[in-house]
Amino acid sequence: MKISVNLLRKIIDFDWPVDKVVERLTMSGSEVEAIENKGSDIEGILAAKVIEVSKIEGSDKLTCCTVFDGKEKIDVVCGAPNVAKDQVVLFAPVGSKIPGMTLKKAKIGGKESFGMILSEAELQLSDNADEIAVLDDSIKPGKSLEGIVEYKDTILELEITPNRPDCLSHIGIAREVQALGGGKLRMPDINLNEIDKPASEAVKIVIDDPDGCPRYTGRVTRNVKIAPSPLWLKMMVYYLGMRPINNVVDITNYVMLELGHPLHAFDFDLFKKPQVLVRNAFEGEKFITLDEVERTLNSNHLLITDSVSGVAIAGIMGGEHSEVSEKTSHILLESAYFDPVTIRRGSKALGLATESSRRFERGADPDMAPVANDRACKLISEIAGGEILKGIVDTYPKPFMPVEIDLKPENVNHLLGTDLSPDTMCDILNGLNINTENRNGLKAVQPSFRPDLVREVDLSEEIARIYGFDNIPTVFRPGGTLGAEETKMERITGQVRSYLTGAGGTEIFSLTLVDSLLTKRLGLLESSVTVMNPLSEEMAVVRPGMLLSMLPVIRRNINFKEKDLFLYEIGDIYLLSDKEELPPQQNCLAIALTGNESPVFWGSAQRKSDFHTIKGLLENLADYLKLGKINLRPEDYFAFEKSRSFEVYIGDINIGYLGSVSDGCLSTADIKDKVHFVEIDMCKMVDLIPESITAKELDRFPSADRDIAVVIDENIKAEDIRTEIIDSSKGLATDVLIFDLYRGKNIPDNKKSLAFGIKYRLPDRTLTDDEVDDVHGRIAEALKSKFGAELRS
Amino acid sequence: MSEILAFLKTIEDEAKTAIENASDKAVLDSVIYSYLGRKGKLAEISRGLGKLDPQSRPQVGARLNELKKRLTDLAEKKTGILTSTLTSADTFDYTLPGKRAFVGRRHPLMQTVDRIVNIFRGMGFSVATGPDIDTEFNNFDALNTPEDHPARDLSDTFYIRKGILLRPHTSTVQIRTMQAQKPPVRIISPGRCYRSDTPDASHSPVFYQCEGLFVDEHVTFGDLKGVIIQFAKDMFGPRIKVRFRPHFFPFTEPSAEYDFSCMICGGNGCRVCKNSGWLEISGAGMVDPEVFRAVGYDPDRVTGFAFGMGVDRITMLRYRIGDIRLLYENDVRFLRQF
């Protein structure tokens, strides 16, 4: 909402400088978002009379004019088509300033020009750039622009919250200034000179839908003269962000900006019957609005008709047919109150929001309707002439019923943490023109311009914001321990992040809305939660797996030549479920590796990350978290290579999957490098982590360390051999490490050699050599018989 | 034969290391003597060649000669270095980079979440979470949002289906917590939120919010101010000022927007704060009685306040990040800075 400080000062006397107005309005809830200083770059402009106009040869546009500025005659070249002898015009002499330039002597069309005859647009007084501004003949040449129009103004751009329709007007803001102690509000003059003929004989008003239109007032004015508005009116309407049209339309807009009440002027001669009928539109009824667009209405739209056909969509926009034009002489001025919900729905259905609809849908003031009508008619009769018929035709089937609100001062103080007296509260509310009495608690009556005030708490807010949030004492409470403990989930999540960051991982935070095409190509679309109204197909699926948001991140980084990646994320995935109302959400850890395992080093070559790198990383993490031993069980997962696709188990519990991303999946994601990936269900993992750690006693006797190397068939898994070693050692082998895998020379085809380092140990004494020889031999035998292993020395 | 060749390799590695590491001429001489001398290791192996089978003898002999030559060359080079004026400190290049592993990083947004959580935990708030996808009731109805409020529109909010949507705020968690628990309640709820905003420098359709809720008997607007001011000082330093401006939200009354004094210009005015000296942070207010009624709390017995904050916005201010998209693109060149 744009507020003119000049106009505001006409409604309320206040001696605050502009910056104080800005500060007080901002801090009481009408935030000033921008301040525009109008006319600050204009200097030395005055009225001048055109005394001679002659064509410049060789130019069809330019004329050479002589103007009289009250003291002397000045030659000036003018390009405007409407310049004519005897006009009083706005003149910028050499040395004067207009926005963007200082006037200098110039040569135009071969003629010397000592200044400029100005258009309104050149002074930014309106948008009219096509012709020069022509002033009233009565203005004397030499009169300064300051004396002609109050063009120096400050325009404040206010952010008005949706609960405050009353503040979409100068009177509303004036009321705020009044409450804040700036002065006393006074209503603009609405004393009319009416002729004797009663308006009620000229027009009837019938309301078919009193819920949609609780009040409709009309006034009739005869024999008006439609013309451009006087400069001050054009300028004010333009300063406040609207386009000047003609005197009557500008007046309706001016009054709306002044008093907040939307008005509409009809060319009453174009009414087929002198009767307004407010009714619901028919489903599919066509109506051409004054912007020359044919609109299709529905039965919830409220239509203003002349009892034969439509003349306006109520509260939204008037019709083209009955629009005020140069030919208009009789005017019906509508000032009505329409139901907010009806207007909001109507405006939305049409996709048409106007200054009028914006005010009605938030809630206009039903009691302002006749006042605004009077005010506009007064201005019309002053500016456009005309005779105002006697009386206002006011149909008010559903009068406004104010809510009476009881306010307990102690409740207000209790909510705000203040110690305000009932009198202070009473004064604040009355300052806002909320009639309040202090008798046995406060009794307040809801004003018709404040649809938002119906409860005690609503008034508490009014008191708080006018008293000033800054003045409410700030309380610093001691922290306390109210349920602020860290959950196991939070604690472990922190540990996972620390571990992985320490291990060299980069934490990412990716969008949970992922590409539907990628999801589809990976065969997951049918089993994914999708957005009904996505912004784009790239963000249409709520991710069903962490890989879907991880792959695009990897691709992006590789594209920027960042090929060695160790990325991790703890986030959520969303599953499709028929059984539950909401799609189940699962908190997951994802880790992805690609490129080299470590940074480039001058002393040795780099190694690529591979399946065993990611497996080792997970094993390390499990070890760090005391999660227990990681077991992999082969399982086809859509994204992984067949031989490198596993479910991750701790004991019998599946906590996720791990593998190397398949070439097919990588090419779908447009990635050329190998990617190794693991996803772990955080909840399942956290459940498996012991709550506490009990320290174990250390081994007091040294172990006996022996190695064993066996040649076995390629299809035998290392883990099976290792398990056998432990099992057949009868508890003596406490640690078994695989330290070598060898294929090649001296090893037959389809065989491999595996070497194990074994620590034999007893808790209570040192083992003898014989005992160690014995168990080591037993193990060798067992491996031979079970796996056909051949010992290698 | 492979054993003897492997053995030669071991000897070569040992000898090379010993020569390289020799710190002066005397040590080097003794190394040369022990490998290349008449009674040195190579001579010893050479003498043992006779025991090999005649077929492999020439091959091993040739390898032995090669090795002898390589070690002799190396020793000469080293002798040159040691007898020159260069000391071992001169020749040891400590400026070569160390053997490094990749350096891990925490995402700046997550670092900020951690910081926020720690600050509020210190004030007695615990962390509550809830699902990203939630009901229209928890998102709007329970929060006193009118039936035809624009926030419910398809143009503002992502829906999964009718009545089920991607939450535009984490206020859902407040509702869920109050439904599950009797007062007093003191929680914060950090989490992802969704709004149908086309991505640009200050908007992301997925973003990160943290809301707070404090309900008890005798909670006042003064307490709300205290908590926000304490947070501001902990997060951005003791010089930060906070101001509260009246505003409107359907779920709080009185409602406020709160601003922090601009930490970039110290409140003097700059481009970031549009010369106002203030940066708009988010909204707050006293919980509307209608919200208490919706969750079964008695508005005559308890009062409370709620506040929100954009964790992305806090992160951007904290690290002077100019474009929100950087937070969600996960470019490691960006992440490496934190």
Ligand SMILES: [Zn+2]
């Ligand atoms: Zn600043």
